[in-house]
Amino acid sequence: MRRSGRELLPALLFLLPFLAVLVVFFVYASARAVYFSFTDYDLFNAPAWVGLENYRALFRDDNFLYALRNSLVFAAVVTTVQTAGALVTASALNRRVRGMTFFRSAFYMPAVTSSVVITLIFLWLFQRLGGVNYLLTAVARNAPAIGAFVLITVIAQTLQVWGERRRWRGAAAGSKRAVAALDPALLVVSLLVAAGATTVLGLLGHLAPRGTEAIAINWLQTRQEVPAGAPFPLRAPLPLVAIMVQNAFTTIPTFMLMFLAALQDVPRSYYEAAALDGANAAQQFFHITIPSLQPVIFLVVSLGLIGTLQMFDQVAIFGSAVPLQSVITLAYFVYNRMFPGAQLPEVGFASAAAMFLAALTLAIVLLQRTVLRAEGDR
Amino acid sequence: MSVSAIGTGAAAILARERWEARRRWSRAALAYLVMLLFSLVFLGPLLFAALSSVKTDPLAYPPKLLSPQLSPANWAAAASLGRQGAGAPLWGGFAPGAAVTFELTYFVPDGLTAEAPSANVPRRRPGGGLGAVQRITYAADYAEVGDVVEVARRAADGGELVTYRVQVGYPGAGPTIDRLPLDVQSPSREQRFVSSTLPPTRLERLGLVASYETITPGALGYLLGNYRRVFTEARSVTTGQSLFLRWTSNTFVYAFFRVLITLAIATTAGYALARLRFPGRNLVFLLVLFAQMVPTQVLFVSNYLVLRDGIWGLSSLWGQATLLNGLPGLLFVTALNAGPVFIMKQFFESLPREVEESAMIDGAGYWSRFSRIVLPMARPALGALVILAFQGAWNDFFWPLVILTTPEDVKTLPIGLLTFRNVYGNSGDWGLILAGAILSALPVIVLFVVFQRYFMEGVSYGGGKE
Numbered sequence: 001m002r003r004s005g006r007e008l009l010p011a012l013l014f015l016l017p018f019l020a021v022l023v024v025f026f027v028y029a030s031a032r033a034v035y036f037s038f039t040d041y042d043l044f045n046a047p048a049w050v051g052l053e054n055y056r057a058l059f060r061d062d063n064f065l066y067a068l069r070n071s072l073v074f075a076a077v078v079t080t081v082q083t084a085g086a087l088v089t090a091s092a093l094n095r096r097v098r099g100m101t102f103f104r105s106a107f108y109m110p111a112v113t114s115s116v117v118i119t120l121i122f123l124w125l126f127q128r129l130g131g132v133n134y135l136l137t138a139v140a141r142n143a144p145a146i147g148a149f150v151l152i153t154v155i156a157q158t159l160q161v162w163g164e165r166r167r168w169r170g171a172a173a174g175s176k177r178a179v180a181a182l183d184p185a186l187l188v189v190s191l192l193v194a195a196g197a198t199t200v201l202g203l204l205g206h207l208a209p210r211g212t213e214a215i216a217i218n219w220l221q222t223r224q225e226v227p228a229g230a231p232f233p234l235r236a237p238l239p240l241v242a243i244m245v246q247n248a249f250t251t252i253p254t255f256m257l258m259f260l261a262a263l264q265d266v267p268r269s270y271y272e273a274a275a276l277d278g279a280n281a282a283q284q285f286f287h288i289t290i291p292s293l294q295p296v297i298f299l300v301v302s303l304g305l306i307g308t309l310q311m312f313d314q315v316a317i318f319g320s321a322v323p324l325q326s327v328i329t330l331a332y333f334v335y336n337r338m339f340p341g342a343q344l345p346e347v348g349f350a351s352a353a354a355m356f357l358a359a360l361t362l363a364i365v366l367l368q369r370t371v372l373r374a375e376g377d378r
Numbered sequence: 379m380s381v382s383a384i385g386t387g388a389a390a391i392l393a394r395e396r397w398e399a400r401r402r403w404s405r406a407a408l409a410y411l412v413m414l415l416f417s418l419v420f421l422g423p424l425l426f427a428a429l430s431s432v433k434t435d436p437l438a439y440p441p442k443l444l445s446p447q448l449s450p451a452n453w454a455a456a457a458s459l460g461r462q463g464a465g466a467p468l469w470g471g472f473a474p475g476a477a478v479t480f481e482l483t484y485f486v487p488d489g490l491t492a493e494a495p496s497a498n499v500p501r502r503r504p505g506g507g508l509g510a511v512q513r514i515t516y517a518a519d520y521a522e523v524g525d526v527v528e529v530a531r532r533a534a535d536g537g538e539l540v541t542y543r544v545q546v547g548y549p550g551a552g553p554t555i556d557r558l559p560l561d562v563q564s565p566s567r568e569q570r571f572v573s574s575t576l577p578p579t580r581l582e583r584l585g586l587v588a589s590y591e592t593i594t595p596g597a598l599g600y601l602l603g604n605y606r607r608v609f610t611e612a613r614s615v616t617t618g619q620s621l622f623l624r625w626t627s628n629t630f631v632y633a634f635f636r637v638l639i640t641l642a643i644a645t646t647a648g649y650a651l652a653r654l655r656f657p658g659r660n661l662v663f664l665l666v667l668f669a670q671m672v673p674t675q676v677l678f679v680s681n682y683l684v685l686r687d688g689i690w691g692l693s694s695l696w697g698q699a700t701l702l703n704g705l706p707g708l709l710f711v712t713a714l715n716a717g718p719v720f721i722m723k724q725f726f727e728s729l730p731r732e733v734e735e736s737a738m739i740d741g742a743g744y745w746s747r748f749s750r751i752v753l754p755m756a757r758p759a760l761g762a763l764v765i766l767a768f769q770g771a772w773n774d775f776f777w778p779l780v781i782l783t784t785p786e787d788v789k790t791l792p793i794g795l796l797t798f799r800n801v802y803g804n805s806g807d808w809g810l811i812l813a814g815a816i817l818s819a820l821p822v823i824v825l826f827v828v829f830q831r832y833f834m835e836g837v838s839y840g841g842g843k844e
Binding site for chain 1: 412
């Protein structure tokens with residue numbers, strides 16, 4: 001420890017700017033938040049000690065209960081969707097093809113723009129006469145054509161795979177190489193056949209768009225919750241669903257790139273060996289991709305949980321366009337009690353909610369780590 | 379299992395090879411198809427918003443990708459009208475001495491006598507939101523609408539197409555006015571509006587009235603009308619300066635200093651944590667980790683109060699009683715950014731120690747070792763840090779929202795856009811909001827296109843926003 005004492009002074013000098021900020025804006029601030037959470041304080045009168053009263057009051061506050069429910073539902077749904085979505089898209093894109101850099105940048109574009117810009121764009125898309133409802137209408141009206149395309153693809157693929165399997169069994173007996181259900185060479189043919197057949201059927205007038213009425217879901221100015229029959233803790237208000245879509249959309253590319261980077265390190269030979277042994281795409285995905293990505297999945301789920309549990313921006317941006325209780329989250333609840341507009345700020349109450357949010361985040365992240373680790377060890 | 383003959387075996391191998399080649403090609407084709415689809419999904423909303431931001435009404439149903447604003451023929455017409463209105467083919471306007479000729483074509487069915495429509499310059503405010511409360515000069519007070527005369531007539535299926543011409547003049551003296559709105563009313567529903575020199579902004583009363591926001595837009599004024607409104611409509615109450623320009627420059631200043639501060643703090647603290655041995659080092663490092671995890675909401679109550687009081691009166695040394703509503707306060711509180719410190723610590727640890735140790739033998743002090751040897755080696759990491767810090771500052775939402783509240787002049791772009799949303803969103807005037815959003819996203823997108831590599835490095839550090 002001789003060296004450690006000698007380097008104290010230079011270390012202090014190097015750390016001085018950071019330490020000053022850290023002490024004032026982190027250590028002192030955290031300590032004060034803990035203290036405030038036990039007091040009744042409105043910024044004008046001196047804080048009065050009330051013990052655990054604020055924490056008890058939290059669970060009697062309607063908005064807090066809504067915020068808690070919304071935060072938990074939001075975190076559960078979005079973390080699942082974004083992790084699964086990122087994982088699937090990453091393994092679909094894990095190819096060495098020319099122009100990959102270009103596509104990677106294209107995917108990452110939504111993630112570099114600010115949350116305000118993306119949220120405003122989605123707020124516009126989710127208007128009653130907006131792009132989302134229009135897209136739903138278009139899909140509903142063109143259901144015959146879409147259905148025909150999918151059906152013909154499936155039939156063509158099944159027939160081809162069946163034929164090929166029979167042929168291989170006859171020609172190269174003893175070959176272990178089975179034709180996969182989604183074999184690319186056959187799939188291209190099936191898709192082309194389906195596209196051609198659908199076009200012809202369409203021209204012949206068999207797939208006329210249905211005259212369904214335009215879908216005009218009220219996504220924003222509504223207190224409607226889905227799924228309708230579910231108990232309160234499992235329902236999500238429609239405006240929150242809109243935010244879920246937006247959030248998954250911006251986070252999937254980021255997490256997908258993290259998965260892609262990790263996938264580059266998985267040796268190709270694993271997949272080749274598995275293919276030789278006749279493992280299909282799904283088996284490769286579950287037995288090679290997922291186990292190799294275990295540490296990154298860890299990281300992504302943790303980052304996802306932290307990010308979604310503390311979601312704030314979107315609520316503030318949706319603001320008056322939606323009923324508060326439909327989108328309020330714990331993070332916004334804290335802000336709302338600190339700056340309640342015309343009323344007196346409830347600093348103590350807000351701090352208690354903030355402490356609750358911090359504890360909840362920590363608990364859920366730790367729980368997730370234990371569960372995922374146990375899964376990984378099995 | 380039967381043993382196959384040698385000949386069939388060779389044929390099978392050939393067939394197998396052709397089959398494999400076909401599979402490779404198909405796999406590549408499918409990969410590109412999938413990637414194109416994904417790009418469409420991920421870029422779709424951004425591109426659609428960019429295309430729609432030039433529309434007069436981005437909520438028009440059904441939504442279309444292309445609008446009249448994107449047609450070159452209309453740009454030519456708009457340029458010529460802009461020249462007639464104010465001698466300004468690019469940005470248009472309505473100036474003294476102007477004589478604007480505007481033509482409209484109607485369909486008159488057989489058995490109906492064609493009648494001239496009536497034209498007038500209405501006293502209409504631009505859009506909703508701020509445009510609805512501003513003091514403006516009305517073109518109606520200066521314009522003189524001439525008689526509507528028939529200029530052409532040709533046969534069409536089941537009737538005739540009749541073209542009328544109207545002249546709008548600006549006799550006498552007066553100010554140059556931005557817009558020259560026009561309403562043209564058809565004498566009857568049966569006499570149907572078909573086309574005009576410029577397409578109407580909207581058809582009102584079931585197609586009876588063709589209504590124009592301005593008939594002298596100029597080419598750019600026609601294409602980028604919403605973008606122009608972003609700059610011109612919102613003005614500071616005190617200085618009259620364009621708010622959007624002000625927000626943009628605020629954001630640039632904030633981002634610039636935030637980059638400097640991040641560099642200074644992350645490199646010095648990261649170096650100390652990576653290389654120097656001192657008591658309490660583990661404690662500091664633990665705090666760095668904690669600071670990344672604790673929600674901002676826990677800290678913001680106290681930090682808000684500390685800034686309100688000017689860090690216990692410290693700020694009164696340079697004459698500011700409070701650090702709220704100003705960039706210095708924002709810079710102080712966002713200097714607590716433990717992520718970059720963590721990144722730099724990891725990076726410095728990955729550098730070889732030998733170079734530094736030989737410098738130490740030569741008697742170089744801590745500072746010169748840091749500034750002359752370590753920092754130059756850290757250039758790639760510093761590049762990524764600059765980009766991430768800039769992006770972080772440019773997109774920063776929470777702290778500016780808390781600290782920069784009044785007046786509008788102190789805000790940064792994201793918070794300013796929120797003002798736009800509150801003012802315009804409720805009246806459904808989305809053109810201006812989208813234009814502002816696209817404009818505010820441009821700098822980061824340009825930066826991203828130029829310095830992609832650094833952004834991707836940022837991803838591998840586990841950065842990336844929610």
